[in-house]
Amino acid sequence: MSAGEKLDNGLPDGWELVVGLEVHVELATTTKLFSASPNRFGDEPNTNIDPVTLGLPGALPVLNEQAVELAMRIGLALNCRVQPCTFHRKNYFYPDLPKAYQISQYDQPLNVDGHLMLPGNVRIDVERAHLEEDTGKSTHFGGASGRIHGSEYSLIDFNRAGVPLVEIVSRPDIRTPDQARQYVNELRAILVAIGASDAKMEEGSMRCDANVSVRRYGDPLGTRCEIKNVNSVRSLGRAIEYEARRQVDILETGGAIRQETRHWDDADGRTHTLRTKEDADDYRYFLEPDLVPLAPDAAWVERVRAALPVLPADRRAALAALTGADVEGEAVSVVVERGQENYVRAVVDAGGEAARALVWVQQSFADEGDSPRLPAGDLAALTVMEREGKLTATQAKTVLGDMLARGGGDPRTIAASRGFEALDTSAIAQFVEDAIAAQPDAWAKYCAGEEKAAGAIVGSIMKASKGKADGKVVTILLQKRRGS
């Protein structure tokens, strides 16, 4: 993609959308980033706590090696360079931040200069992926806004405080709401595949802030607004669309964009000012004196790299190559997301039809997980029956349903017991002749090039054959008879 190429970004002609994403993911560690308390979602509030988590006087942080390793895994999966790094304190007051500073990484993050590929060979650069600790979770009661100001009281759950996060910061390379969604989906697929995070936006283990600006093509970058409180991939697209449109409207009427943080309200579908640049905190970053620099040695980095599983993009490419399907198509991405491509491969190895196996797995294995119960040989036999014309697609689906319900079975036996017999081509040809004779008007229209007219003829053939005629064969015979 060239920089000047105009994409469908939903904006009026001449406007370019520029988006960078900051994605926070909670790491799937056993314990917290700096203490031995469990890192577990959904427990009774304030049970996974300790002096370090609560920031009690005298408590000191000790870095969790497993968190470092998972963060390195993320960096390497995103093609980052893993480098010696340090931790800083980010100072600000908020009730759910127990020490009144967050331990984060500032000018020397663990992972830098990576990238992620989107469909259409679109490359989104990843500036950095750094380690930091999560805050506690506040819930504000009373008052209208659900925010701390104006509320009557607030409750804080410190179970989440100190949970390890990796913040993945993209460069402003995203140009359409679709790309933003694709980026987050792809990132999530990678995080799950490498076991770094369960990456559930609905549970908050993956959170996404969007830096949105617009400009006329060819102009320098516009002033950006940061959009917070985006809680689903769908909302991300909506929030970016709304925000970009808001900015274009202001600029087209001669106004200027104010740099600010805005809150996405999913219910009313708008963004609202949260704070302006002027009242933003001065975080007074400085090197965290309670921790020492972290310098993963080359051997460790290489061990982590070597242990990385095959990433979703490579898995999709392999599955597409195996089945002849579109690498960016839904079937390939769905089956890879479910981790079922090895099963498809097993079906093929058992003599099955790759393309049909992919379709059946996509359509009928949504609840099966990455190791379906149905023996691969049974599905292979089903696809062979289809290829040989012994089952129509509709019949095959019914047979597969029976096989899944029973956890396996010979499709030939099931088809026979259901009375699904193969109609050979000569039998179908007779049905075709009968149908043409019965509906001369429809036949005349079809011969005159009106493709829709075939519907009535095919319908009567299916009825007469009690569904045993293969639709594809019928269509081929009709086309032959017409001479097309």
Add this chain to the structure above:
Amino acid sequence: MAEFPTVSSIAADVAAGRTTARDVLDAHLARIDAREGEVHAFNLVMRERAMAVATEVDARVRRGENPGRLAGVPIALKDNMCTRGVETTCSSRILEGWKPPYDATTVQKLAAEGAVFVGKTNLDEFAMGSSTENSAFGPTRNPLDTSRVPGGSSGGSAAAVAAGFAAGSLGSDTGGSIRQPAALCGLVGVKPTYGLVSRYGLVAFASSLDQIGPFTHTVEDAAILTEVIAGHDPLDSTSIPQPAPDLVGALGAGVKGLRIGRVADLPEGADPDVLARLDAALEALARAGATIIDVTLPSLSFALTAYYLIAPAEASSNLARYDGVRYGRRVAAGDINTMYADTREAGFGDEVKRRIMLGTYALSAGYYDAYYGKALKVRRLIADDFARAYAKADVILTPTSPSVAFRFGSKTDDPLAMYLCDIFTIPTNLAGHPAMSVPFGIGQDNMPVGVQVLAPTLGEATMFRVAAELERAV
């Protein structure tokens, strides 16, 4: 100072059954009863707990079990070290009543060796001060002359040992808070190498400078306590990953062949009586076979300035957690920002507020490079200066404090004059090196003078050798 029993003699006598931990404790409690009202060394005397622990130590001795290296030794703890279930205040209203749910690592280590904690000692609020006059609970008096300060910030820990309330005590030293009060109270005080002693459970003032160390009457006692509290702690990431050093074994080695550094460009400000005692100490070491060598430390004149940017900067962050949300004092208010402001206004004293403001400013956007950033550069220059000096000398001798113990109120209206008390002690904290103060005679007004022995990183054994020689020579 033979008037009170030492750590080593108490531990030996208790272990051998020549006396009991209860008798030792009673003698110390009797002195507390007699003089604590006047001295005010303690924020809390742990009478009941101490009796229970002493009784347990005696039972262990009777059962023939090893009662530990500190069997029955009464120890006082600076009230910025966490003690499980026992109020830990940092002499601040903001922590008044707070009981930690855990023990500091140093506290655990002392307890494991049979020490008996007699109380939590007074300090300048959050260890910020040089006279213990900044305590929210009133000043501590110097037991040698109660019209004078004991020094600070560990003034209570120094006074407790000087008054015979405890055989030894722990203080914390961020810019001289062990060594200066040790000098002013006629005691041995040690600031170990940064990372030699765990900071886990020490309420932080300035994390990159804070270090725990002992007060004792003798160099041997200081060596014993340092050995007990030193060693790697997995709960402190800045803890040096190696076992505690052998210090007691180094005490008798003498100083023959050692090179003692005399700072040719020592910053001005020390009183003549103090400088006279330093010269006498150098002469004593020369007589004992050491070589006196001149070294220069040109960056030393910037140390105080750098320290008063770095320490407050870290403090502004370390003390931000006292916000009234989770523990300690809370002043209720209608909204969160007012609650923060009112709580901190009521909870912190003037010196703490002064340093929080100074530190916040030094770290602020637009000022970081000019203040905090520049101070970090000075810190590196000081370390470089020391490295050059230690290429020529094994240890360096300086005064500990510019003067003997001063009278109450003489510096309270002038923060800069108070800050100058630490001019000779601060550089070692910035460099992360060990240093200790050893009593070396009497100065003005019949008050004790301390001489400071400085050593490079993990140079404790040599430092203690020199200190032991000074103790023999005085």
